[in-house]
Amino acid sequence: QSALTQPASVSGSPGQSITISCTGTNSDVGVYHYVSWYQQHPGKAPKLMIYDVNKRPSGVSNRFSGSKSGNTASLTISGLQAEDEAKYYCSSFTTTSTWVFGGGTKVTVL
Protein backbone atom coordinates (compact mmCIF):
# COMPACT_ATOMS: atom_id res chain seq x y z
CA GLN A 1 0.00 0.00 0.00
CA SER A 2 1.35 3.42 -0.95
CA ALA A 3 1.17 6.47 1.26
CA LEU A 4 -1.39 9.12 0.43
CA THR A 5 0.08 12.21 -1.25
CA GLN A 6 0.14 15.50 0.63
CA PRO A 7 2.06 18.73 -0.10
CA ALA A 8 5.14 19.04 2.08
CA SER A 9 4.22 22.49 3.31
CA VAL A 10 1.50 25.12 3.25
CA SER A 11 1.67 28.58 4.76
CA GLY A 12 -0.65 31.47 5.42
CA SER A 13 -0.99 34.68 7.41
CA PRO A 14 -3.10 34.93 10.55
CA GLY A 15 -6.78 35.18 9.69
CA GLN A 16 -6.38 33.65 6.24
CA SER A 17 -7.70 30.30 5.07
CA ILE A 18 -5.51 27.46 3.85
CA THR A 19 -6.31 24.11 2.28
CA ILE A 20 -4.27 20.91 2.44
CA SER A 21 -4.87 18.25 -0.19
CA CYS A 22 -4.58 14.49 0.26
CA THR A 23 -4.59 12.35 -2.87
CA GLY A 24 -5.15 8.62 -2.80
CA THR A 25 -6.56 6.00 -5.13
CA ASN A 26 -9.79 4.20 -5.84
CA SER A 27 -8.68 1.63 -3.27
CA ASP A 28 -8.79 4.08 -0.39
CA VAL A 29 -9.81 7.77 -0.53
CA GLY A 30 -11.88 7.32 -3.68
CA VAL A 31 -13.98 4.41 -2.50
CA TYR A 32 -14.76 5.14 1.15
CA HIS A 33 -16.03 8.07 3.17
CA TYR A 34 -13.41 7.16 5.80
CA VAL A 35 -10.83 9.91 5.56
CA SER A 36 -9.51 11.37 8.81
CA TRP A 37 -7.11 14.18 9.59
CA TYR A 38 -4.65 14.46 12.49
CA GLN A 39 -2.77 17.45 13.87
CA GLN A 40 0.66 16.86 15.39
CA HIS A 41 2.69 19.43 17.26
CA PRO A 42 6.44 18.72 17.70
CA GLY A 43 7.11 16.00 20.25
CA LYS A 44 3.40 15.31 20.76
CA ALA A 45 1.05 12.55 19.79
CA PRO A 46 -1.28 13.11 16.83
CA LYS A 47 -4.72 14.55 17.62
CA LEU A 48 -7.85 13.70 15.65
CA MET A 49 -9.25 16.82 13.94
CA ILE A 50 -11.62 15.46 11.29
CA TYR A 51 -13.14 12.03 10.72
CA ASP A 52 -15.37 10.49 8.06
CA VAL A 53 -14.23 13.20 5.61
CA ASN A 54 -16.04 16.13 7.19
CA LYS A 55 -17.03 15.45 10.82
CA ARG A 56 -15.41 17.23 13.75
CA PRO A 57 -14.88 15.54 17.13
CA SER A 58 -16.22 17.34 20.16
CA GLY A 59 -13.84 20.11 21.20
CA VAL A 60 -12.27 20.73 17.79
CA SER A 61 -12.72 24.26 16.49
CA ASN A 62 -15.22 24.78 13.67
CA ARG A 63 -12.42 26.59 11.85
CA PHE A 64 -11.37 23.11 10.71
CA SER A 65 -13.40 21.52 7.93
CA GLY A 66 -12.98 18.63 5.53
CA SER A 67 -14.21 17.61 2.11
CA LYS A 68 -13.59 15.07 -0.61
CA SER A 69 -13.86 14.90 -4.38
CA GLY A 70 -12.97 11.70 -6.17
CA ASN A 71 -9.60 10.42 -4.99
CA THR A 72 -8.65 13.69 -3.27
CA ALA A 73 -9.62 14.80 0.22
CA SER A 74 -8.97 18.26 1.61
CA LEU A 75 -8.60 19.90 5.00
CA THR A 76 -9.36 23.62 5.25
CA ILE A 77 -8.32 25.77 8.17
CA SER A 78 -10.09 29.11 8.21
CA GLY A 79 -9.15 32.11 10.35
CA LEU A 80 -5.61 30.78 10.67
CA GLN A 81 -4.14 31.20 14.15
CA ALA A 82 -0.62 30.82 15.52
CA GLU A 83 -1.66 27.70 17.43
CA ASP A 84 -2.56 26.00 14.14
CA GLU A 85 1.12 25.80 13.22
CA ALA A 86 1.77 22.04 13.23
CA LYS A 87 2.08 19.05 10.95
CA TYR A 88 -1.15 17.59 9.53
CA TYR A 89 -1.64 14.01 8.37
CA CYS A 90 -4.51 12.53 6.41
CA SER A 91 -5.47 8.89 6.72
CA SER A 92 -7.86 6.58 4.90
CA PHE A 93 -9.32 3.13 5.41
CA THR A 94 -8.59 0.87 2.43
CA THR A 95 -10.24 -1.95 0.52
CA THR A 96 -7.87 -4.46 2.18
CA SER A 97 -9.07 -3.48 5.68
CA THR A 98 -5.87 -1.59 6.41
CA TRP A 99 -5.12 2.08 7.02
CA VAL A 100 -2.81 4.33 5.08
CA PHE A 101 -1.46 7.74 6.08
CA GLY A 102 -0.25 10.67 4.04
CA GLY A 103 3.32 11.91 4.28
CA GLY A 104 2.28 14.94 6.30
CA THR A 105 1.99 18.67 5.59
CA LYS A 106 3.74 21.29 7.68
CA VAL A 107 1.53 24.32 8.20
CA THR A 108 3.39 27.56 8.87
CA VAL A 109 1.65 30.68 10.15
CA LEU A 110 3.55 33.63 8.72
Added chain:
Amino acid sequence: QLQLQESGPGLVKPSETLSLSCTVSGVSISSTSYCWGWIRQPPGKGLEWIGNICFSRNTHYNPSLQSRLTISVDTSKNQFSLKLRSVTAADTAVFYCASRMEWLQYFDFWGQGTLVSVSS
Protein backbone atom coordinates in the same frame (compact mmCIF):
# COMPACT_ATOMS: atom_id res chain seq x y z
CA GLN B 1 -11.86 8.91 29.85
CA LEU B 2 -9.87 6.30 27.96
CA GLN B 3 -6.10 6.63 28.36
CA LEU B 4 -3.25 4.70 26.77
CA GLN B 5 0.37 4.39 27.89
CA GLU B 6 3.17 2.65 26.00
CA SER B 7 6.00 0.85 27.75
CA GLY B 8 9.01 -1.20 26.74
CA PRO B 9 12.74 -1.08 26.03
CA GLY B 10 14.07 2.02 24.34
CA LEU B 11 16.92 0.15 22.68
CA VAL B 12 16.83 -3.12 20.74
CA LYS B 13 19.68 -4.85 18.94
CA PRO B 14 19.46 -5.62 15.22
CA SER B 15 17.92 -9.04 14.41
CA GLU B 16 16.22 -9.19 17.82
CA THR B 17 12.52 -8.80 18.69
CA LEU B 18 11.01 -5.43 19.58
CA SER B 19 8.36 -5.86 22.28
CA LEU B 20 6.06 -3.08 23.48
CA SER B 21 2.99 -3.00 25.69
CA CYS B 22 0.16 -0.51 25.90
CA THR B 23 -1.70 -0.20 29.19
CA VAL B 24 -5.34 0.79 28.83
CA SER B 25 -7.14 2.72 31.56
CA GLY B 26 -10.71 3.95 31.71
CA VAL B 27 -12.21 1.00 29.84
CA SER B 28 -11.93 -2.79 29.87
CA ILE B 29 -9.75 -4.06 27.05
CA SER B 30 -12.26 -6.89 26.72
CA SER B 31 -14.95 -4.42 25.71
CA THR B 32 -16.76 -5.56 22.61
CA SER B 33 -16.71 -2.02 21.29
CA TYR B 34 -13.01 -1.37 20.84
CA CYS B 35 -10.08 -2.14 18.59
CA TRP B 36 -6.50 -1.58 19.66
CA GLY B 37 -3.73 -0.60 17.32
CA TRP B 38 -0.14 0.47 16.79
CA ILE B 39 1.22 3.26 14.62
CA ARG B 40 4.86 4.25 14.25
CA GLN B 41 6.79 7.33 13.16
CA PRO B 42 10.47 7.17 12.19
CA PRO B 43 12.42 10.22 13.35
CA GLY B 44 11.56 13.21 11.18
CA LYS B 45 9.18 11.18 9.03
CA GLY B 46 5.48 10.48 8.68
CA LEU B 47 3.06 8.10 10.36
CA GLU B 48 2.82 4.44 9.40
CA TRP B 49 -0.06 2.20 10.46
CA ILE B 50 1.24 -1.10 11.89
CA GLY B 51 -1.85 -3.12 12.80
CA ASN B 52 -5.01 -3.57 14.87
CA ILE B 53 -6.64 -6.18 17.07
CA CYS B 54 -10.32 -6.10 18.02
CA PHE B 55 -12.35 -7.78 20.79
CA SER B 56 -13.47 -10.29 18.21
CA ARG B 57 -9.74 -11.08 17.95
CA ASN B 58 -9.84 -10.03 14.32
CA THR B 59 -6.38 -8.74 13.54
CA HIS B 60 -5.27 -6.70 10.57
CA TYR B 61 -1.62 -6.05 9.84
CA ASN B 62 0.30 -3.78 7.49
CA PRO B 63 1.23 -6.11 4.62
CA SER B 64 4.79 -4.77 4.63
CA LEU B 65 5.25 -5.88 8.27
CA GLN B 66 2.92 -8.87 8.49
CA SER B 67 5.60 -11.57 8.28
CA ARG B 68 7.40 -10.14 11.34
CA LEU B 69 4.47 -8.91 13.40
CA THR B 70 2.23 -10.11 16.21
CA ILE B 71 -0.33 -8.01 18.08
CA SER B 72 -2.06 -9.61 21.06
CA VAL B 73 -4.21 -8.77 24.07
CA ASP B 74 -3.60 -9.59 27.76
CA THR B 75 -6.95 -9.19 29.49
CA SER B 76 -5.48 -9.91 32.95
CA LYS B 77 -3.31 -6.79 32.70
CA ASN B 78 -5.70 -4.70 30.58
CA GLN B 79 -2.88 -4.39 28.05
CA PHE B 80 -2.22 -5.11 24.43
CA SER B 81 1.19 -5.73 22.97
CA LEU B 82 3.30 -5.54 19.84
CA LYS B 83 6.08 -7.91 18.85
CA LEU B 84 8.16 -7.10 15.80
CA ARG B 85 10.78 -9.71 14.95
CA SER B 86 14.12 -9.45 13.15
CA VAL B 87 14.39 -5.68 13.50
CA THR B 88 16.82 -3.47 11.61
CA ALA B 89 17.80 0.18 11.94
CA ALA B 90 14.89 0.99 9.62
CA ASP B 91 12.52 0.00 12.43
CA THR B 92 13.78 2.83 14.66
CA ALA B 93 10.73 4.97 15.39
CA VAL B 94 8.37 6.48 17.92
CA PHE B 95 5.69 3.86 18.47
CA TYR B 96 2.17 4.99 19.37
CA CYS B 97 -0.65 2.82 20.64
CA ALA B 98 -4.12 3.98 19.69
CA SER B 99 -7.74 2.94 19.91
CA ARG B 100 -10.87 3.12 17.81
CA MET B 101 -14.41 1.93 18.10
CA GLU B 102 -14.77 -1.29 16.12
CA TRP B 103 -17.36 0.14 13.72
CA LEU B 104 -15.45 3.39 13.14
CA GLN B 105 -12.45 3.88 10.88
CA TYR B 106 -10.40 6.45 12.76
CA PHE B 107 -8.19 6.51 15.85
CA ASP B 108 -9.54 8.86 18.50
CA PHE B 109 -7.33 8.06 21.49
CA TRP B 110 -3.54 7.88 21.35
CA GLY B 111 -0.76 7.16 23.79
CA GLN B 112 2.05 9.69 24.18
CA GLY B 113 4.44 7.52 22.17
CA THR B 114 7.70 5.79 23.00
CA LEU B 115 10.95 5.95 21.06
CA VAL B 116 12.55 2.64 20.20
CA SER B 117 16.01 2.70 18.65
CA VAL B 118 17.50 -0.31 16.88
CA SER B 119 21.26 -0.31 17.30
CA SER B 120 24.05 -2.59 18.37
